[in-house]
Amino acid sequence: MLKARILTALLLLPIVLAAIFLLPQMGVIGSFAWIAFCGLVVVVASWEWQRLSGMQGWVAKAYPLLSALLFAALSQLVYRPSLLLGLMLGASLFWLFITPCWLSKKWKLANAGNLNILLGWALLMPAGLALIVLRTAGPWALLAVLAIAWVADSAAYFFGKAFGKHKLAPQISPGKSWEGAIGGLFGVLVYTFFLPKYLFFHGELLALSVWLAIAVVLTAVSVMGDLLESLFKRQAGIKDSSHLLPGHGGVLDRIDSLLAILPIAAAIYLGFLLF
Numbered sequence: 001m002l003k004a005r006i007l008t009a010l011l012l013l014p015i016v017l018a019a020i021f022l023l024p025q026m027g028v029i030g031s032f033a034w035i036a037f038c039g040l041v042v043v044v045a046s047w048e049w050q051r052l053s054g055m056q057g058w059v060a061k062a063y064p065l066l067s068a069l070l071f072a073a074l075s076q077l078v079y080r081p082s083l084l085l086g087l088m089l090g091a092s093l094f095w096l097f098i099t100p101c102w103l104s105k106k107w108k109l110a111n112a113g114n115l116n117i118l119l120g121w122a123l124l125m126p127a128g129l130a131l132i133v134l135r136t137a138g139p140w141a142l143l144a145v146l147a148i149a150w151v152a153d154s155a156a157y158f159f160g161k162a163f164g165k166h167k168l169a170p171q172i173s174p175g176k177s178w179e180g181a182i183g184g185l186f187g188v189l190v191y192t193f194f195l196p197k198y199l200f201f202h203g204e205l206l207a208l209s210v211w212l213a214i215a216v217v218l219t220a221v222s223v224m225g226d227l228l229e230s231l232f233k234r235q236a237g238i239k240d241s242s243h244l245l246p247g248h249g250g251v252l253d254r255i256d257s258l259l260a261i262l263p264i265a266a267a268i269y270l271g272f273l274l275f
Contacts, residue, residue, distance in 0.1 A: 008247050020139045031078075035132060039071045041251065042128040046120060048241040048250045052232055053109045053116035063117060070121060071128055078132055085270040088133075091126035091263035095221045099260070103172065103227055108235055127259045130266035137269060141199045145265045148215070149257040151191045152184040152222050159183020168223075173230040181223055188219045202272055214268065218261050225260030229253070 023033045046067035050060045077084040109116055134142040160180025168176040192215040197203035203211075229252060233241065240249030248254055 006247070008245050012245070017143075020135070020142055034135060035072075035075045038128045038131045039068060039075070041131075041255070042071050042124050043068045044244070045124050045251045045255065048244075048252045049116075049120040049124065052236050052238070052241050052252065053112075053120060054236065055114050055116055057114070059114040059117060063120070066117075067121065067124065071125060074125055074129055075132060077129065078136075081270055081274055084129065084133065085267060085274060087126055088130065088263045088267035088270060091122070092267050094122060095224060095260045095264065096217075099221075099224045099228055103169070103224065103231060106171075106231060106235075109232055110235065123259050126263040126266075127255070130262035133266040134262070134269060137200060141269075144195060144199055145261065146258065147191070148188055148218050148265075149222050149261055151187045152219050153226075153257065155187025156180040156184030156223075159186070169227055169230075172227050172234060176223075176227070184223070185216065185219045188215045191215075200272075201269065218264060221260035221264060222257035225257045228260075229256035 019034070019037045023037065043064050047064045050063040055063060074087075077087065109119075112119065131142070134145055156176075157180065160175070160177045160183065163179040163183070164177030166178040167174065168178050168181055189212055192211050193208070195211075197206065197211065229241070233239065241252035242250030244250050245254065
């Protein structure tokens with residue numbers, strides 16, 4: 001399992017980095033290429049979502065295609081940043097306020113049936129669009145945001161292994177501990193302290209305290225994103241969202257934290273850009 005996990009990571013990482021850094025930023029072809037890459041991630045995640053959420057009939061079969069069409073249409077909001085900001089703020093409210101309630105009440109996806117088509121879009125579309133938005137700030141800025149999830153996850157894993165005693169959410173994800181979560185936060189705070197702030201629009205003008213506050217919020221929602229997908233999988237009685245990525249499960253398993261982080265990061269970026 002560990003060997004498969006490492007080999008998959010070694011194959012995927014160059015592809016992701018090549019897409020971020022090598023796809024042209026300007027021009028119609030360059031814009032289309034990056035949007036298509038982001039759309040591919042959304043479509044694959046949509047295919048996993050219809051399986052995870054228990055959709056049935058033609059809705060389940062058509063969901064990936066419908067998601068592709070919707071993402072293509074919504075990608076035009078890149079040229080309407082004020083509308084895009086509204087969408088990102090709406091997604092941010094979901095992660096900051098609705099998700100904690102969802103985790104507390106443990107609402108069941110099965111109760112919604114095919115209406116989960118809407119929840120899936122609420123989770124996936126803002127994150128996919130945020131990838132487009134944040135890359136306009138530059139490939140290094142996007143990578144810096146993505147790294148928050150990776151740093152939080154890695155630090156939480158090692159702190160949890162070393163010090164984990166108190167379960168964070170035993171009914172949802174028994175392996176996670178409060179010590180791991182605190183370790184993840186510590187890792188992100190250290191990362192944010194040393195992060196070159198000039199990578200972001202007017203980032204150097206923000207006080208360090210503001211940067212650290214943003215780091216706390218993004219770390220918190222990254223944990224909630226992870227827990228929410230774990231809850232969905234537990235309710236569905238499956239371990240992984242799919243088996244597309246040997247050793248890692250599915251695409252949703254790899255981007256669960258990013259689904260929460262990306263819209264909030266994009267909302268912050270667009271807010272500074274517009275105001």
